[in-house]
Amino acid sequence: MSTIKQTQPPQGESFRDHISTVDEKSGKRIWVYPKKPKGRFYRWRTWLSWVLLGFLFLAPFIKVNGHPLLLFNIIERKFILFGVQFLPQDFHLFVFAALTAIVFLILFTVIYGRIFCGWVCPQTIFMEMVFRKIEYLIEGDAKAQKRLAKAPWTAEKIFKKTLKIGIFFLIAVLIANVFLSYIIGVDQVLKIASEPISQHVGGFIAMLLFSFAFFGVFAYMREQVCIAICPYGRLQGVMINQDTVVIAYDFVRGEPRGKLRKGQTDSDTQKQGDCIDCKLCVQVCPTGIDIRNGTQLECINCTACIDACDAVMDKIGKPRGLIRYDSYNGIVRGEKKILTPRVIAYTVVLGLLILGNILLLSNRSQVETLLLRAQGQLYQHVDENYISNLYTYEVINKTEKAMPVTFQLAEGDRKKMSGVRFRIVGDKQPVAEPGKAVKGVLFIDIPADQLQSRKTVLHIEVLSNGKIVDRTKTTFLGPIK
Ligand code: SF4
Ligand code: SF4
Incomplete structure (x- = not known):
């Protein structure tokens, strides 16, 4: 070299x-x-x-x-x-x-x-x-x-x-x-x-x-x-x-x-x-x-x-x-x-x-949930002792199977509050088709005596066929305590 x-x-x-x-x-x-x-x-x-x-x-x-x-x-x-x-x-x-x-x-x-x-x-x-x-x-x-x-x-x-x-x-x-x-x-x-x-x-x-x-x-x-x-x-x-x-x-x-x-x-x-x-x-x-x-x-x-x-x-x-x-x-x-x-x-x-x-x-995540309190709405008194808030929801299903969806309060919140109701507006249970989103409105009703303040943070579980598929949170408005 x-x-x-x-x-x-x-x-x-x-x-x-x-x-x-x-x-x-x-x-x-x-x-x-x-x-x-x-x-x-x-x-x-x-x-x-x-x-x-x-x-x-x-x-x-x-x-x-x-x-x-x-x-x-x-x-x-x-x-x-x-x-x-x-x-x-x-x-x-x-x-x-x-x-x-x-x-x-x-x-x-x-x-x-x-x-x-x-x-x-x-x-x-x-x-x-x-x-x-x-x-x-x-x-x-x-x-x-x-x-x-x-x-x-x-x-x-x-x-x-x-x-x-x-x-x-x-x-x-x-x-x-x-x-x-x-x-x-x-x-x-x-x-x-x-x-x-x-x-x-x-x-x-x-x-x-x-x-x-x-x-x-x-x-x-x-x-x-x-x-x-x-x-x-x-x-x-x-x-x-x-x-x-x-x-x-x-x-x-x-x-x-x-x-x-x-x-x-x-x-x-x-x-x-x-x-x-x-x-x-x-x-x-x-x-x-x-x-x-x-x-x-x-x-x-x-x-x-x-x-x-x-x-x-x-x-x-x-x-x-x-x-x-x-x-x-x-x-x-x-x-x-x-x-x-x-x-x-x-x-x-x-x-x-x-x-x-x-x-x-x-x-x-395989499922994505958006739960928002309806704009311009405060709260309503329903069924004598219940306070109700109106929400819009959107559940996006990224899986290959159709998903019938329901909502419930998360376990931690269930221990603090009882008698909470979810009322989905419409005749049928919402179903998120594969790769698609299902949208709608629902009411959450909470007994007035369960509310500790004007604004309560709610932790929500989204269920499909009895299984929790997603978690989200939102706020609930009630009368001034
Ligand atoms: S293009 Fe290929 S052949 Fe030409 S100089 Fe670069 S490596 Fe060498
Ligand atoms: S191939 Fe290119 S670098 Fe290698 S000896 Fe020949 S001229 Fe020189």
Whole structure:
């Protein structure tokens, strides 16, 4: 390994003045033909992508308690997470979860950079693990693709391009349907797909629009989505710092780079870094950048350059990891440790945030009751010695079963007061249907001699089929004592 040390990437910062996929003179897009990656990270990413894709495609079909596993119906404000339905009344939980997600994303990115983009992001998974693989199958590796692009429109070219576009579009339709399944539910999507178009014009148009949008993203937009559109990608500059673990080229070890030549002496090798300037790391990059210039906005942390360089290092008998997961400071100081106290501390905070959300969700009440004294009403004398107050009630049922509801005084209050009556206005017992609320009015009557003051706090239990399902409190007004 070279003993020559440097603390800056070799090419200065001028590469940051332009996007690698745009021609500086013409301003036109430079189409990226990445070489097919090969290696352990690519293999691990492929396995993970199959698991994630399997989940993505199967989840809409999985039902829990008759509900889809996941549903994000923003149109009807209906959200289901792992079979548990969230109603508009649970909005505070969503706000907390959303805030946690933002804090999580920032902290996670500060520590681990864009790991999400490379390993989990649906855009990368579909692009690199589905569409790109199909492209390699039909058109061959990078060189063959370039040749085909330049070739005249022969029968072979027409066949390959039509086949590719046809398959791409079919997959885009599939993705659009899956995407819609998460919004309106798989049953509705199957209806749109199987019943006459005239019955689902809106749904059919949405399906078509999403299909074309996904086709456009994966067939044409590609890496531009990550570089120019994705807000997470655009925010990288403010989230990562010199301690962030990113995919980095070890310029201390690699520079000065130079080709390996036959007949090189030991003293030549001593002057040279480990990078043999083979440019394989550049050729495999799906965003068309040279990671040796330093961390760049375009890098989606896909690991393709790590695999490419590791293979080169194996061939020339040098240690792997010239390009690796590391931070700028890690490279400059030569520290190999990724799990620093700071990283561990941030990870603990992330863990606590997740735990807080899990606790909040698991303690979420299944029934929510609102019992309010009717506005503008004081009290009435009824049945000679009773004082009566009028209330409005609302019982929200977040369970899967219908709930007939009744009210009673809580045990503590029962010990202090006797003869308290609840009179629900109406002929029938109120029933809160699953996922819905039942509203109404009721009177609470209390014998006058039981009241100790003008205003009494009442603790109320809500019962369904004899079981206490919720507790609430309200106030009761009586005459001045
Ligand atoms: S693959 Fe490795 S050796 Fe080849 S140019 Fe890139 S960093 Fe240098
Ligand atoms: S620089 Fe490496 S990790 Fe970043 S996008 Fe290119 S190949 Fe992927």
